[in-house]
Amino acid sequence: MNKKFNVGFLILSMVSFLSFGQQIQMPQASPSAKIIQRVGLTDVTVDYSRPSTKGRKIFGELVPYGEVWRTGANAATVFSFSTDVTIGGQLVPAGSYALYAIPGKNDWTIIFSKNTKLWGAIGYKPAEDQLRFNVEPSKTSKKYETFEIAFNNFTDNSAVVSMKWEYARVDFKIQTDVDPIVMADIQKLVIDTQTTDPGLLFQAGSYYFTNSKDLNQAYAWVKTSTDMDPKYWTVHLRAKIEVALGMKTEALQSANKSRAMAEEAKNPDYIALNQRLIKSIK
Structure with a gap:
């Protein structure tokens, strides 16, 4: 009996x-x-999680003014950064952070917390803040049924985070420090090695030109690149640098060459770019 009971109990336990x-x-x-x-x-x-209004009034009721909100639903919303960034004028080290907010009618407090393990805002402690700053909300022209986080207004080193729900919109900017990383790569891959790779030389020259660094060095790199392996887009950049250096004769030659190459490649964008450049030189 005991054996039968034990076997039966084991089977019942496994099924359960x-x-x-x-x-x-x-x-x-x-x-x-x-x-x-x-x-x-x-x-x-x-x-993050995306709650919907479902006929409810959100800010001031479902999400009370003046109280810490998880900025979404369910577990805390988490932002992760692969490098240091700047938000609200403050440095944020690389890592992961929970995003909280304190909504108000005319002012929101945005909070990045070092504690990413909470369920929503339960257990939130100001002492664990990495940073907090204030932003002014705006009213959208249409209703956002579902909470949304999006990135827009990109530059080479920044983007704006937009949070929208119901008729409320809150924006803040994330800024990154690109220049030290790019310059370190140029030093390592171009300058230290004295490379003759036309692709690397073009990239380095393009960065120097676009970011108003040493124009003569930019020209030297791009000239070497285009002498070795001319492409319509690289020769076009050479023409632009020659214009910036006051080398009008050389710039016209380069722009005409780039246009001819673009015509052969049937690229209307660079044909038009070169036509405008030639017109501006004349």
Whole structure:
């Protein structure tokens, strides 16, 4: 009897365990979302959940004014940065941070917390803040049924994060320090090695020209690149640098050469770019 009882109990326990371990797949009330966005040379990842209004009034009721909000739903919204960034005028070291907010009618407090393990804002402590700053909300012309985080207004080293829900919109800028990284690569791959790789020389010259660094050095690199392996886009840059250096005769020659190459390649964009450049030189 004991053996039968033990075997029966074991089987019943296994069945109960397996049944309890199974779950029915159901849609989330606030679906999870993940954004992977490159800003400058920094990878920014956002993990968050997206609640919907579903007929409810959000700010001032469902999300009270003056109280810490998880900035989404379910677990805390988490921003991760692959390099140091600047937000709200303050340095944020590379790493992961929970995003919280304190909404108000005319002013929001944005908070990045070092504690990313909380469920929503339960257990939030100001002492764990990495930074906080204030922003002014704006009113959207249309209703956003579902909470949304998006990146826009990109530059070479920054982007604006926009959070929208119901009729409220809040923006803040993420800035990255691109120049030291690029200059270190140029030093390592171009200057130290004295490379003759036309691609690397073009990249280095383009960066110097675009970022108002040493124009003569930019020209030397791009000239070597185009002498070795001319492309319509590299010769066009050479013409632009020659214009900047006051070398009009050389610039016209380069622009005409680039236009002819673009025509052969059937690239209307560079044909037009060169035509405008030639017109500006004359």
